[in-house]
Amino acid sequence: MPILSPPLRSSPVIRRWAKNPILAKKDIPYAxxxxxxxxxxxxxxxxxxxxxxxxxxxxxxxxxxCSLGFAFSDDGIHWTAAEKPFLTKETLTLPDVQRIYDPRxxxxxxxxxxxxAMDTNHGLRGGIGYTTDLTDFHVCSLSLPDNRNMVxxxxxxxGLYCRLERPMPVYSRxxxxxxxxxxxxxxxxxxxxxxxxxxxxxLPWANDKVGPAAPPxxxxxxxxxxxxxxxxxxxxxxxxxxxxxxxxxxxxxxxLDLEDPSKVIGLYKDPLLAPEAPYExxxxxRENVIFPGGMIxxxxxxxxxxxxxxxxxxxxxxxxxxxxxxxCLE
Ligand code: BMA
Numbered sequence: 001m002p003i004l005s006p007p008l009r010s011s012p013v014i015r016r017w018a019k020n021p022i023l024a025k026k027d028i029p030y031a032x033x034x035x036x037x038x039x040x041x042x043x044x045x046x047x048x049x050x051x052x053x054x055x056x057x058x059x060x061x062x063x064x065x066c067s068l069g070f071a072f073s074d075d076g077i078h079w080t081a082a083e084k085p086f087l088t089k090e091t092l093t094l095p096d097v098q099r100i101y102d103p104r105x106x107x108x109x110x111x112x113x114x115x116x117a118m119d120t121n122h123g124l125r126g127g128i129g130y131t132t133d134l135t136d137f138h139v140c141s142l143s144l145p146d147n148r149n150m151v152x153x154x155x156x157x158x159g160l161y162c163r164l165e166r167p168m169p170v171y172s173r174x175x176x177x178x179x180x181x182x183x184x185x186x187x188x189x190x191x192x193x194x195x196x197x198x199x200x201x202x203l204p205w206a207n208d209k210v211g212p213a214a215p216p217x218x219x220x221x222x223x224x225x226x227x228x229x230x231x232x233x234x235x236x237x238x239x240x241x242x243x244x245x246x247x248x249x250x251x252x253x254x255x256l257d258l259e260d261p262s263k264v265i266g267l268y269k270d271p272l273l274a275p276e277a278p279y280e281x282x283x284x285x286r287e288n289v290i291f292p293g294g295m296i297x298x299x300x301x302x303x304x305x306x307x308x309x310x311x312x313x314x315x316x317x318x319x320x321x322x323x324x325x326x327x328c329l330e
Contacts, residue, residue, distance in 0.1 A: 004236065004248055004281075004288060008205055008274035013323035014305070016277055021313035022306075023051060023071055028081050031055045031065065034285055036308030039105035039215075040076075040294025043112050047073040048134075049294070049306070050086065050103045050114060051314055054285075061242055066099040068116070070134060076296060076304050077316065087137060094139065096120040100127075104293050106152040106215045108161075113140075113188075115163070115215075117148035126150040126165055128188060140188045146170070149211040149228075152188075154218065157261055160184040164197065164225070166211030178209035180227060182262050195262050198227065202264075203252065205271055208232040213251060214295035214305065221325050222265050223256040226272065226292045226305060240287040240310065248288040250274045251307060255328040266328030273307065273317060284310025297321055 025032045038051035049071040056064035067085035089097045098119040106113045113130045114137070123145020129137050143150070146168040153162040161184065168178050180198040183191045200210050206229035213226035232247045239245040251273040255266030275281040275288040287310050294306035301321045309315045 004275075005233070006205075008231075008248070008250055008271050010271060010273045010276060011268070011327060013327060014272055014317050014319040017077070017316040017318065020277065020315040021279060021309065022077060022316045023049070023079050023081070023314040024312075027071075027079065028053065028069065029083055030069075030085065033057050033063065034312045036311050036314055037102045037291050038071075038293050038306055038308065038314050039103045039114065040296065040304075040306040041105040041107050041112070041215075042296060043105075043107050047076045047079075047296070048105065048112070049073070049079060049314070050105055051081075052101045052103065052308070053085065054101075054311070057241075057285075066101055068100060068103050082134075086131075086134070092137075094118070094142075096122060102148065102291075102293065104151045104212075104215055106154050108152060108154055113152050115150040115152055117150075118142070120145070124148055124168070128152065128163070141185075141191065143191070149213075151212045151215040153216050153223070153261065157184075158259065160186060160193075161188050162261055163191070164212035164216070166209065176208050176232065178211065180210050180212055197256075197262060198254065198264060198267075200229075202267065203229045204269055205229060205250065206231050208247060210252070213292035213307075216256065216261070217295050217297045217303075218258070219255075219297070219321055219325060221255060221329070222258050223261050224295070224297075224303075224321070224324060224328070225254050225256055226295055227252045227254065228291055229271065241285045245286045245288075247286075248275060249290050251290050251292045251305070253324055253328055255325065266325070268327040268330075272324075272327070273305070275309075277309070279313055279315065280309045284312030286311040 216223040250271035292307040
């Protein structure tokens with residue numbers, strides 16, 4: 001694959017795990033094709049991942065199956081998948097569901113919350129649910145269509161729960177022009193006080209959409225947040241398994257005010273991670289996609305960032321919190 005134009009490079013402060021991918025189809029003990037876009041957190045003494053599995057490929061952009069599955073790890077690097085999937089549209093007791101995908105995990109008040117996207121016959125909804133024992137699933141709220149990429153903050157801010165999200169305002173913004181918003185809730189059920197947080201126009205390297213990636217992480221300087229930024233070029237042709245894939249997804253990084261996370265107080269103007277490794281840029285279902293869904297700040301300041309690569313495998317990159325903060329604030 002030739003380098004996409006304009007060329008975009010990753011920041012030197014981040015390092016890909018040498019043995020990427022950390023989870024792929026071969027590691028899953030049931031029907032699986034693409035393992036990617038996982039949420040990751042530390043929960044009850046171990047690392048927990050909930051990954052997306054698209055399986056039974058039909059050609060074009062079509063997979064017959066999509067499930068969410070857990071994997072577990074003692075070090076955040078070596079993972080073992082659970083014996084069977086956690087959620088499929090068949091196990092969800094909700095009406096109209098076509099598929100559930102792109103989960104994000106947040107431990108909040110000791111409970112494991114799962115944000116997810118859900119395609120329904122009447123639009124695309126963002127949801128929040130929780131599990132008490134990694135087998136049950138309780139839905140707290142589902143958004144109006146069309147909304148997705150929700151992530152929950154790990155604590156209340158100013159007495160309210162907060163989430164980032166990426167609604168899809170096709171009518172007013174033109175076809176693909178989606179921004180990141182923030183909303184608040186007294187109870188995780190009713191959401192409001194929504195405001196625009198990060199616009200596509202804020203990023204010199206995106207022209208299509210910008211959306212939340214991993215759930216925010218508290219640091220002493222602010223809420224550290226990854227996001228995905230997308231540029232589209234109609235001249236890009238075959239770029240993966242489909243006949244045409246014209247987008248490129250990179251990861252970016254920003255900092256939000258600790259007391260008022262509706263304020264962006266730091267933003268790195270270049271991509272944090274741009275597709276460069278073969279498993280990001282040259283191999284897979286949709287090439288040139290980096291889609292982070294998990295970020296863990298370790299006690300020694302190391303930051304682990306988990307991301308789906310090429311919509312096909314799950315990968316890890318590491319950095320240091322001080323370097324990431326410097327990028328945001330420089
Ligand atoms: C987005 C979502 C993600 C996916 C990305 C690239 O719209 O569907 O799940 O990783 O496209 O295909």
